[in-house]
Amino acid sequence: MATADKEAVNFPIETNFQESSEQCCTRFQVELEFVQCLANPHYLTFLAQRGYLKEQTFINYLKYLLYWKKPEYAKFLKYPQCLHFLELLQYEHFRRELVNPPCAKFIDEQQILHWQYYSRKRMRVAPPRSQTPSQSDAQLR
Numbered sequence: 001m002a003t004a005d006k007e008a009v010n011f012p013i014e015t016n017f018q019e020s021s022e023q024c025c026t027r028f029q030v031e032l033e034f035v036q037c038l039a040n041p042h043y044l045t046f047l048a049q050r051g052y053l054k055e056q057t058f059i060n061y062l063k064y065l066l067y068w069k070k071p072e073y074a075k076f077l078k079y080p081q082c083l084h085f086l087e088l089l090q091y092e093h094f095r096r097e098l099v100n101p102p103c104a105k106f107i108d109e110q111q112i113l114h115w116q117y118y119s120r121k122r123m124r125v126a127p128p129r130s131q132t133p134s135q136s137d138a139q140l141r
Contacts, residue, residue, distance in 0.1 A: 038082040
């Protein structure tokens with residue numbers, strides 16, 4: 001995975017002040033960490049219960065963060081499911097429902113089921129890592 005230090009990162013929105021290279025890197029890292037926190041349904045409930053998801057400035061910030069869906073930014077994400085939650089947070093109905101802990105629990109359970117299914121399916125499709133490509137080709141014949 002590439003790091004922010006090795007690649008130039010251009011932010012999608014112009015600011016009224018000049019950021020130093022260090023400030024730009026720090027902002028990139030902070031926004032990256034925050035966006036990835038959105039993959040945790042219990043954190044989303046925490047934000048909803050404390051009223052952050054009702055504040056227009058916070059909603060605007062979530063809208064601004066949609067630039068993470070672009071491939072040049074998404075490649076830095078370790079938890080890409082955060083993008084799905086970022087998209088859902090654009091909808092008022094979803095933000096309202098997150099106040100209820102059972103909603104977060106349901107989302108959490110669905111996420112776990114997805115990971116379990118995905119890893120089982122992936123194990124069936126992908127050859128074991130100890131084999132070289134020529135060995136796995138020979139087994140298929």
